[in-house]
Amino acid sequence: MWSVDEHLADVLTGIAPLPPVELDLLDAQGCRLATDVTAAVDLPPFDNSSMDGYAVRASDGAPAVLAVVGDIAASAGELPEVGPGRAARIMTGAPVPPGADAVAPVEWTDGGTGTGTPADAMTAPVADERVELLRPVAPGAHIRRRGSDISAGTTVLTAGTLLGPTQVGLLAAIGRGTAAVHPRPRVAVLSTGSELVQPGEPIGPGRISDSNSFTLTAAARAAGAEVTRIGGVPDDPAVLRRVLQEQLGRADLIVTSGGVSVGAYDVVKEALQPLHGGEDLGGVDFRRLRMQPGKPQGFGRIGKDGVPLLALPGNPVSAYISFELFVRPLIRTMLGAPDVHRTVVRAVCTADLASPAGRRQFLRGRYGADGTVTPVGGAGSHLVGALALADCLITVPEDTTVLPAGSGVDVVLLTD
Structure with missing residues (x-):
């Protein structure tokens, strides 16, 4: 038997x-950069105003009545010269015109009304407009200097950075329309068993709804993969081999559930072991692990490209815990993520625990903000109701059979 x-x-x-x-940038969201990214331009690319107001010369002082020589919008091309005793109306984000060394917010002026009182907003431009500056402005006030955010030649993002909304926005801001990233792994999820019906279909005698393919597909997506779900492959080795052949070349990873134990209809073992005609797909090793649940497992590489295949047990809890322990780290490694494994913390268990000798047991639990953990449901590998309530796995080591309440335990957190 293998250890975990x-x-x-x-x-x-x-x-x-x-x-x-x-x-493309939006397609790269959720992926990790494969290389460092260096800015080719300054941000901002030119001196610009951080306020709606008037571009002025600070040396004109205040109070002062200034002649308005033009309007500068954010998209302005040609800019008026601001000489002594002059001002230019300017909008937020617009380039600072030559001669001006400060921006007076509109509230520091009369807004061109001629009333000599602070204005709430600018008036519409009129011929021969004057504006009264009511407060002095310091040189450089309310001006965002070129390159004050990012200087050209600066490394703005490093390899391995996860591209979220703000990182995508930064790349767009420096003019990058694409990004070199490690792509999301393409994962094919197959559930096996002639007893499976798809959710929404009638459940007859001896039939059950296929939940594993949905659970594992959702888990693979949450880990960062692109997933193709193939549910309900019947207990026919030839059919399974055909389905697997179809996924070769499409998938970077294949995950199956069911058919890996010692039953008479363990289709995955029959389809992939050379003894049963699986030579054309490659070798998959079926093994028993010293863990509960999830003792039967399979792993190997199939096809000419050696696509990894993980064969998980069919019981829902066993399949999900196996995914968390083995499949998720593989997906995260393919993504280039630094956080390959789930976070493990130490907690105080609130209940007595029993565990079989020689097995590492993973019990479902709820982790508390006070550093305690409480078991949820029993140890049965079919208890999907309890699994849905759990946010962690309580780990009991192989050499421990009894843990009294109040004992310290390792807890695998199942949330990000």
């Missing part, structure tokens, strides 16, 4: 971030 750590190490052997691809 031995199996995980085998799964991750030879796995590396997927080769970089150049993607």
Whole structure:
């Protein structure tokens, strides 16, 4: 029997971030940069106003009545010269005109009304307009200097950075329309079993709804993958081999659930073990792990390109816990993520625990803000109701069979 750590190490052997691809910015969202990004331009690209107001010369002082020589919008091209005793109406983001060294907010002026009192807003431009500056302005006031945010040649994002909304916005701001990223792994999720029906279909005798393919698809998406769900492959090795062949070349990773134990209809083992005619797909090793739930597992590489395949047990809790322990780290490695594994914290268990000798047990639990953890449901690998209430896994080591309430335990947090 393999330990959990031995199996995980085998799964991750030879796995590396997927080769970089150049993607449009919005397609790159959620991916990690494959290279550093350097700004080719300054931000802001020119001195501009941070206020609606008047571009002035600070040396004109206040109070002073200034002649308005023009209007400057954010899209302005040609700019008026601001000489002594002159001002230009200017909008937020507009370029500062030559001669001006400060911007007076409109509230510091009479807004061109001639009333000598502070204005709430600018008036419409009129011929021979004058504006009274009511407060003195310091040189450089309310001006955003060129390059004050980012200077050309600066590394703005480093390789490995996750591209979220603000990072995408930064790349757009420096004029980058694409990004070189490690793409999302393409994952094919298959559930096996002739007893499976799809949600919404009638459930007859001996039939159950296919929940595993939905759980694992959602989990793979949450981990950052692009997922193709293939639900309800029947217990026919030839059909399963055909489905797997179809996914080769489309998928970077294949995940199956069910058919890996010692039953008479364990279709995944029959389809992939050479003894049963799986030579054309490659070798998958089916093994038993010293863990509960999730003892039966399969791992190998199939097809000429050696696509990794993880064969998970069919019980819903076993399949999900196996995904968290083995599949998620593989997906995160392919993504180039630094946080490959879930966070593990130490907590105080609020209940007595029992665990089989020689097995690392993973119990569902609720982690408290006070550093405690409370088991949810029992140890059964079919208890999906309890699984949906859990936000962590309580880990009981292989050499521990009894843990009294109040004991410290390792807890795997299932949330980001």
